[in-house]
Amino acid sequence: xxxxxxxRVTKSFDKQEVIKDLDLKIEDGKFTVLVGPSGCGKTTxxxxxxxxxxxTSGSVLINGKDVSRIAPxxxxxxxxxxxxxxxxxxxxxxxxxxxxxxxKVGKAxxxxxxxxxxxxxxLYDYLDRxxxxxxxxxxxxxALARAMVKKPSVFLMDEPLSNLDAKLRVQMRIExxxxxxxxxxxxxxxxxxxxxxxxxxDTIVLMNKGVIQQEAPPDRMYRQPSNCFTAQFIGVPxxxxxxxxxxxxxxxxxxxxxxxxxxxxxxLFSLRGRIATREMLGSETIYQVRSGSGAFMxxxxxxxxxxxxxxxxxVPADKLNFxxxxxxxxxxxDSSYRDYLEALRGQRHG
Amino acid sequence: xxxxxxYTGLTLSYLxxxxxxxxxxxPFLWMISTSLQTYRETLSYPPTLIPALPQWINFxxxxxAGPFPTYAKNSITITLSIIAIQLLVMIPAAYAFAKYRFxxxxxxxxxxxxxxxxxxxxTFIPVYLMMADWGIAKTLLPQIIPFMxxxxxxxxxxxxxxxxxxxxxEAARLDNASEFTIxxxxxxxxxxxxxxxxxxxxxxxxxxDYFWPLIMTDSAAIRPLTLGIAMLRETEGIxxxxxxxxxxxxxxxxxxxxxxxxxxxxxxxxxxxGIK
Numbered sequence: 001x002x003x004x005x006x007x008r009v010t011k012s013f014d015k016q017e018v019i020k021d022l023d024l025k026i027e028d029g030k031f032t033v034l035v036g037p038s039g040c041g042k043t044t045x046x047x048x049x050x051x052x053x054x055x056t057s058g059s060v061l062i063n064g065k066d067v068s069r070i071a072p073x074x075x076x077x078x079x080x081x082x083x084x085x086x087x088x089x090x091x092x093x094x095x096x097x098x099x100x101x102x103x104k105v106g107k108a109x110x111x112x113x114x115x116x117x118x119x120x121x122x123l124y125d126y127l128d129r130x131x132x133x134x135x136x137x138x139x140x141x142x143a144l145a146r147a148m149v150k151k152p153s154v155f156l157m158d159e160p161l162s163n164l165d166a167k168l169r170v171q172m173r174i175e176x177x178x179x180x181x182x183x184x185x186x187x188x189x190x191x192x193x194x195x196x197x198x199x200x201x202d203t204i205v206l207m208n209k210g211v212i213q214q215e216a217p218p219d220r221m222y223r224q225p226s227n228c229f230t231a232q233f234i235g236v237p238x239x240x241x242x243x244x245x246x247x248x249x250x251x252x253x254x255x256x257x258x259x260x261x262x263x264x265x266x267x268l269f270s271l272r273g274r275i276a277t278r279e280m281l282g283s284e285t286i287y288q289v290r291s292g293s294g295a296f297m298x299x300x301x302x303x304x305x306x307x308x309x310x311x312x313x314x315v316p317a318d319k320l321n322f323x324x325x326x327x328x329x330x331x332x333x334d335s336s337y338r339d340y341l342e343a344l345r346g347q348r349h350g
Numbered sequence: 351x352x353x354x355x356x357y358t359g360l361t362l363s364y365l366x367x368x369x370x371x372x373x374x375x376x377p378f379l380w381m382i383s384t385s386l387q388t389y390r391e392t393l394s395y396p397p398t399l400i401p402a403l404p405q406w407i408n409f410x411x412x413x414x415a416g417p418f419p420t421y422a423k424n425s426i427t428i429t430l431s432i433i434a435i436q437l438l439v440m441i442p443a444a445y446a447f448a449k450y451r452f453x454x455x456x457x458x459x460x461x462x463x464x465x466x467x468x469x470x471x472x473t474f475i476p477v478y479l480m481m482a483d484w485g486i487a488k489t490l491l492p493q494i495i496p497f498m499x500x501x502x503x504x505x506x507x508x509x510x511x512x513x514x515x516x517x518x519x520e521a522a523r524l525d526n527a528s529e530f531t532i533x534x535x536x537x538x539x540x541x542x543x544x545x546x547x548x549x550x551x552x553x554x555x556x557x558x559d560y561f562w563p564l565i566m567t568d569s570a571a572i573r574p575l576t577l578g579i580a581m582l583r584e585t586e587g588i589x590x591x592x593x594x595x596x597x598x599x600x601x602x603x604x605x606x607x608x609x610x611x612x613x614x615x616x617x618x619x620x621x622x623x624g625i626k
Binding site for chain 1: 515517518520522523524525527528535536539540
């Protein structure tokens with residue numbers, strides 16, 4: 001078990017700074033997910049923890065100890081790669097055993113560890129097979145077993161599920177959550193998929209262009225996004241954001257917190273529009289409503305409207321978010337919050 | 351119509367392949383045939399294709415015409431030493447060129463490629479003088495030392511290593527493997543096809559080498575088989591083609607054996623690395 005800390009870390013590739021003066025603390029025993037669009041620096045952070053691409057300046061601490069000068073193999077971390085990076089010429093057993101052999105673990109102990117881990121991940125019957133004869137899901141398990149057998153204090157995972165099909169991905173997601181619960185070890189997981197992040201994380205760290213946008217548990221990240229980027233990255237479809245009119249202030253609401261009705265409701269925010277598109281997804285329907293102040297995505301439980309029909313979008317006051325000209329969230333305790341609410345009320349049926 | 355067209359194409363392709371096969375295989379069969387003929391048969395016209403009675407005695411005659419055990423021992427020592435040393439030099443060099451980032455890497459690699467392009471005929475006199483200067487001209491070393499590194503091999507192996515995903519090397523580093531272990535346990539097993547190909551090329555070119563030993567040797571004690579067989583030609587002033595060809599068959603057999611062994615390895619290695 002270990003906590004991880006980045007202190008004023010900067011990373012450049014060929015003189016181009018991808019991460020600048022970053023501070024971050026990853027708590028001991030937590031499942032932390034680094035999420036963001038591609039190129040945001042999340043994998044770079046992970047590789048810095050592993051020691052594969054050391055930071056240009058600043059320091060990385062594992063359990064309070066600066067590991068900048070410690071080789072990857074001696075940091076007590078294990079990593080699962082996106083393409084699994086299984087050694088193709090070795091059998092499943094040799095793959096799992098390789099790290100133990102390098103750490104000079106005795107043969108008897110090695111055999112015992114390999115067998116118990118392989119039972120835990122359901123690979124016991126495949127120990128003498130070559131990876132080329134395994135399916136994608138089984139290879140994924142080999143990579144997991146190889147990481148687990150070393151009993152690392154930190155698990156690093158770089159988009160480990162992205163090569164699996166949708167069904168297997170959901171199953172592995174649950175298995176990873178259970179694995180984390182069982183081991184109680186620090187997990188650092190990188191993904192670009194916000195659904196994965198929301199479903200597995202204790203803490204989400206959302207990044208964009210090398211800067212941390214928000215660091216919060218999934219529910220807070222969803223309900224109180226700290227800026228426009230977070231609001232629009234988390235959630236499917238993303239939060240609707242539009243200009244309030246004055247001073248560059250914006251307002252926003254989630255597609256699922258709006259009500260769609262044929263008659264105007266009594267919500268604080270109400271807007272008349274025309275249904276432009278309709279996506280019927282089974283349990284829910286997503287409408288795009290066009291109006292004078294822009295296009296809004298609305299998610300409804302029921303499928304009551306047809307394309308080109310006129311409808312009213314209503315959002316209650318407590319579901320509204322406001323963002324300042326710097327795109328930062330304006331909290332409800334802020335003195336101007338009430339003014340913005342009133343301004344929106346004034347735009348009813350816009 | 352299209353079926354007829356297809357069959358014509360197929361026939362043409364087989365004819366062409368047969369023609370190519372004959373061109374390549376005929377000299378080889380001719381060599382074996384001649385090695386089993388009598389002296390009279392080698393001179394007769396029209397030429398004898400199949401000897402009336404195989405003359406196995408030709409092989410005994412060829413092998414007793416000179417110190418052939420010594421020649422064979424020299425050839426084996428030289429060729430195997432070269433291959434062993436080349437592998438020791440090539441693997442780490444190719445690994446460094448493929449997987450490390452260091453200052454001057456491109457310049458150094460250009461130098462390797464440059465070495466690859468300089469023909470031996472340009473360097474043999476200075477090399478001979480140098481070897482003589484070192485006092486090793488009368489040993490096997492002048493036939494080994496100049497070939498300790500193999501620029502073509504480094505080039506080929508580097509290309510091969512570059513195709514091995516970076517993550518596999520990184521996973522091994524995270525598994526606390528030393529760079530030596532990574533080379534021995536991961537890079538080498540994954541590159542068996544390339545290594546077998548390079549070793550085979552190296553074996554053929556050094557086993558068959560004639561020019562370099564001709565320059566570097568001045569006594570039977572250090573001569574390889576190629577020179578010994580070439581010397582069969584000069585016995586008694588006339589060309590005993592049946593004896594020379596018997597010698598050549600002896601020279602070629604090890605290459606065939608090595609080829610058969612290597613081709614099996616290549617297939618096996620391809621099966622192993624057939625995983626993405």
